Amino acid sequence: MSSKAPRGTVDLLPSAARTWRYLSQTAYEVFSTYGYEPIETPMFEQTDLFVHGIGEATDVVGKEMFSVLSKNAYEKIMAGEQLKADQRLSLRPEGTASVVRAVREHNLIPQGGAPVKLMYAGSMFRCERPQKGRLREFHQLGAECLGAIEPSADAELIVMLMRFFECCGLPRTSVTLLLNSMGDDACRPAYRESIRTYIHENSADLCEECNRRAETNPLRAFDCKNPACHAVMEKAPKISDALCDDCRTHYETVKKYLDIAGIDYVEDPRLVRGLDYYTHTVFEVQVKDGLGSQNAIGGGGRYDKLMEAVGGNPTPGLGFAIGFERTVMALEAAGVELDSGSNLEVYVATVDDTVRTEVFTVLQSLRDAGFSADCDHQARSLKSQLKLAGKAQVPCVLIVGPEELLSGEVTLRDMNTHIEQRIALHDVPAEVRSLLGTQTA
Numbered sequence: 365m366s367s368k369a370p371r372g373t374v375d376l377l378p379s380a381a382r383t384w385r386y387l388s389q390t391a392y393e394v395f396s397t398y399g400y401e402p403i404e405t406p407m408f409e410q411t412d413l414f415v416h417g418i419g420e421a422t423d424v425v426g427k428e429m430f431s432v433l434s435k436n437a438y439e440k441i442m443a444g445e446q447l448k449a450d451q452r453l454s455l456r457p458e459g460t461a462s463v464v465r466a467v468r469e470h471n472l473i474p475q476g477g478a479p480v481k482l483m484y485a486g487s488m489f490r491c492e493r494p495q496k497g498r499l500r501e502f503h504q505l506g507a508e509c510l511g512a513i514e515p516s517a518d519a520e521l522i523v524m525l526m527r528f529f530e531c532c533g534l535p536r537t538s539v540t541l542l543l544n545s546m547g548d549d550a551c552r553p554a555y556r557e558s559i560r561t562y563i564h565e566n567s568a569d570l571c572e573e574c575n576r577r578a579e580t581n582p583l584r585a586f587d588c589k590n591p592a593c594h595a596v597m598e599k600a601p602k603i604s605d606a607l608c609d610d611c612r613t614h615y616e617t618v619k620k621y622l623d624i625a626g627i628d629y630v631e632d633p634r635l636v637r638g639l640d641y642y643t644h645t646v647f648e649v650q651v652k653d654g655l656g657s658q659n660a661i662g663g664g665g666r667y668d669k670l671m672e673a674v675g676g677n678p679t680p681g682l683g684f685a686i687g688f689e690r691t692v693m694a695l696e697a698a699g700v701e702l703d704s705g706s707n708l709e710v711y712v713a714t715v716d717d718t719v720r721t722e723v724f725t726v727l728q729s730l731r732d733a734g735f736s737a738d739c740d741h742q743a744r745s746l747k748s749q750l751k752l753a754g755k756a757q758v759p760c761v762l763i764v765g766p767e768e769l770l771s772g773e774v775t776l777r778d779m780n781t782h783i784e785q786r787i788a789l790h791d792v793p794a795e796v797r798s799l800l801g802t803q804t805a
């Protein structure tokens with residue numbers, strides 16, 4: 365049998381895996397300057413968490429979840445039995461609901477200790493139709509802040525997100541930050557009703573799905589990709605005209621802070637995001653060129669009701685997630701060099717079979733001294749070993765041959781200048797350090 369990676373998944377080969385580590389590291393460095401700490405939650409959760417947290421009527425939960433069955437649960441289903449809540453499991457389609465669940469379960473916000481700021485990096489799973497920038501397993505870098513009510517927290521989060529993209533080298537001019545307020549329980553129900561009425565009034569020009577959405581979750585009609593529906597929804601009532609005083613003040617204050625921070629944004633009253641937990645501020649970072657319809661590289665917002673939806677005490681929250689694969693595409697489109705290749709520092713070349721033991725020992729001393737070093741394990745000729753080291757752009761090569769070894773020496777070759785020198789075997793780590801030092805000076 366010759367198997368392939370499942371549809372909509374990719375292998376992160378060494379270059380992509382190095383980039384994933386680099387972007388995760390950059391995220392940790394940037395977010396920790398804002399007080400964020402790492403958290404890791406399971407890859408799967410009880411399905412109910414996503415149903416109650418993200419919303420049953422969202423595409424993510426209603427259509428795109430991968431459910432997980434243990435063998436035992438599978439057999440129960442085949443026998444026509446019902447599964448208990450803790451047997452109904454799904455792969456996480458996003459990280460927010462899991463982080464909020466973990467904060468509640470472990471009581472991570474001690475009395476008077478809010479907010480708690482958490483960041484994560486990992487795979488998410490959505491069974492969407494795969495296309496450029498849209499995968500079934502993709503990687504997100506996320507941040508969640510629980511327990512902060514002030515609009516300054518919304519602005520801080522957005523500033524942090526934009527700082528991350530800047531630190532990765534993405535020019536500010538290549539992205540647009542879209543901003544909106546989704547209102548809250550005081551003003552959204554009436555707005556939702558006005559959209560339901562609008563859908564009914566325009567039902568002939570909207571697709572079947574949007575007409576269905578009028579009953580289940582009318583705001584989702586703004587997300588419809590059908591161009592005809594898009595044109596109709598463009599003319600729908602705007603949430604910005606329906607916000608209550610509290611929501612308007614919150615939103616205006618967020619914008620004031622963003623102005624102070626020098627962050628450009630475009631207000632988009634039709635930005636509703638695809639998850640039901642949002643209240644107040646929502647935002648999305650879209651790339652201007654090169655990504656087609658999958659141009660959102662990150663997004664998030666406030667979710668002041670999510671903690672209650674997953675069984676906790678009222679706790680405001682807000683966060684965002686960045687899509688790794690799309691961010692890489694955006695960086696590539698902007699001409700940012702991401703992967704500087706392998707980080708091998710020393711290649712130890714074997715002149716012939718008689719010196720294999722010494723090569724083994726030299727390698728060990730180099731690695732013990734903290735260098736990344738490698739050698740040939742396939743009895744290649746010296747010429748091909750040097751060619752290989754050149755191709756891998758290793759900055760220095762140690763040539764170990766029987767003749768030099770007689771006088772306790774090896775040859776150190778600077779791969780940039782091709783200058784060679786004989787050095788004492790016991791000086792290898794120091795000489796290598798000195799050569800690498802002159803190369804980077």
Ligand code: HAM
Pocket residue numbers: 457458459460490492497498499500502503504506507508638639660661662663664665666667682683684685686687688689690691
């Ligand atoms: P989201 O907008 O669904 O938000 O996903 C965030 C980012 O993940 C998107 O902007 C996109 O870059 C990437 N992404 C989403 N789906 C796919 C896919 N199928 N293939 C490739 N990349 C994808 C959330 O997930 C929220 N949890 C964000 C959040 C955190 N809101 C509050 N806190």
